[in-house]
Amino acid sequence: MIQVKELTKRYAHTTAVDHISFEVQKGEIVGFLGPNGAGKTTTMRMLTCFLPPSSGTARVADFDVLEQPLEVKKRIGYLPETPPLYPEMDTAEYLTFVGRLKGLSGDELRRRVDFVCERCAIADVKKKILGKLSKGYRQRVGLAQAIIHNPAVLILDEPTAGLDPKQINETRDLIKSLAGDHTIILSTHILPEVEQTCQKVIIINRGKLVATDSVHNLQSRARGAETLLVEIASRNGSLDVEKAQQRLRQVSGVGSVAFKENCGSGSIFEIESAAGFVRGDVARAVVQAGWELNELRPAAMSLEEIFLQLTEADAPPPPPELEEVMAGEPKK
Amino acid sequence: MRNVWIIFRKELRSYFVSPIAYLLLTMFALIFGFFFWNALGYFVFMGIESQMRGQTFPMNINEQIIRPLLTNISVTGLFFIPIITMRLFAEEKRTGTIELLATSPVRDVEIILGKWLAAVALYGCMLFFTAINFAFLFRYGNPDWKPLAIGYLGLLLQAGGLLAVGTFISTLTKNQIIAGATTFGVCLLLWVVGWVGGYETATWAVVLSYMSVITHFESFARGVINSKDAVFYLTLIFLGLFFTTRSMESLRWRS
Secondary structure, X not given: OEEEEEEEEXXXXXXXXXXXXXXXXXXXXXEEEOOOOOOXXXXXHHHOOOOOOOEEEEEEOOEEOOOOHHHHHHHEXXXXXXXXXXXXXXXXXXXXXXXXXXXXXXXXXXXXXXXXXXXXXXXXXXOOEHHHOOHHHHHHHHHXXXXXXXXXXXXXXXXXXXXXXXXXXXXXXXXXXXXXXXEEEEEXXXXXXXXXXXXXXXXXXXXXXXXXXXXHXXXXXXXXXOEEEEEEEOHHHOOOHHHHHHHHHOOOOEEEEEEXXXXXXXXXXXXXXXXXXXXXXXXXXXXXXXXXXXXXXXXXXXXXXXXXXHHHHXXXXXXXXXXXXXXXXXXX | OHHHHHHHHHHHHHXXXXXXXXXXXXXXXXXXXXXXXXXXXXXXXXXXXXXXXXXOOOOOHHHHHHHHHHHHHHHHHHHHHHHHHOHXXXXXXXXXXXXXXXOOOOOHHHHHHHHHHHHHHHHHHHHHHHHHHHHHHHHHOOOOHHHHHHHHHHHHHHHHHHHHHHHHHHOOOOOHHHHHHHHHHHHHHHHHHHHHHHOOOXXXXXXXXXXXXXXXXXXXXXXXXXXXXXXXHHHHHHHHHHHHHHHHHHHHHHO
């Protein structure tokens, strides 16, 4: 659905986007991840024909953004970072205006306005002035605006920025529910968002592509073997930590076992598998030994850690003065 | 064409849901009302004067009321035009709605034409209020209507040109005040440059006085369509709108 090749955007003094290439298949939700100023918005603006690329090509729905911008624009819905609302219009009026701009008219337009109001849960503010809507509603009206003409591709720039947790969840669910009919690219600098909504991640930093892969692959790639955190109940120190460690080591497939700490309800061990999944065996071993298993969870590397790993790898080493400070006494 | 109409309707509506349109209409009607009352008073005074002296001056409503009033409108318009155009693009740039327009399947030219036509339409509404005053002249007098119609045509052409210039200036900034103040300065300049023609006859002075938007209105005020003056206004409209399209395109390359 989207093919980007060597896309570059240069300004007078900086290169905002530096030879980025990626592809997005039909129906995918792709997370565009990067710290602030990484070039996410610039890339999205090039995909929506708002900015022309300095070099490279981008094709959306098989149309080139430079050569056939009108065809591209017909097929995309775009929610910029701040929803593009006219404060003096009311919701229904605004959606009607945008619908007309996107080429809808008559009965179809009326049906689409009703439909997106329903879909984005803004039917109750249809007659309210946009300037007086709360942030959450504004964001949803922005989203409704983006899908009004049922575009093949949706491009959402930080769709959950500035929302409260409840609204964030609602917006994420809404985006997920749109996935079937639309190909979606959304940008964010919030990592859990990608974990929760997207199938594929494109990580960029300082204009350069750092990684592109499925969320699942990225996690397992960074993780390698499985790491488990196991908590075994221990009332008033009734559990023999040494013995427990030994027992856990005997489970087949377990590489190393480390005692981490005693918390209120039990002792926590960190188990690293030599290869493959061992959680079933570990659980069985604990129960067979007559202990109570309070908790067992994989210490999956969060995207946050993966992200830091990937983006820090090509960061320059800290300047020397900083190292001296970190080493403690300055050398004389 | 359909897209021009969509943008035109949206712009005109946003003038009339905000106080801007009503403020402009009221102020313009008030000021013109004063001009009209003043001109009428002077005309009546002259009439009485000529009777008392026993001489008959040639009294002509077209020459003595309509013509000076049309010139007054044309000058007063200079002060109102910046207020009409200042928000056209500056506001869209400030709130970010320009991104919506620029990523919709609409051509830049269509956006610009829609906005400019809405500005012209608002100015047309302002002119309509002045026409109400003139209607009284037809009720109680017997003026020739053709020079008046040509005068209004000239006013629309002149305003069209200045509104196009204002539209262009509005694309240059996010700040309405800056857009308005610059347009105001340019409007005044385009008026006063004509004054050098009064005493200087060198080529530069001829060029300068040719650039004056008010000088070109004189023939229209007399009720004459002079092709030289009409071409000047049409050129101004074309250039203003042309530069607006260039500026909008460069927005994308710079931003």
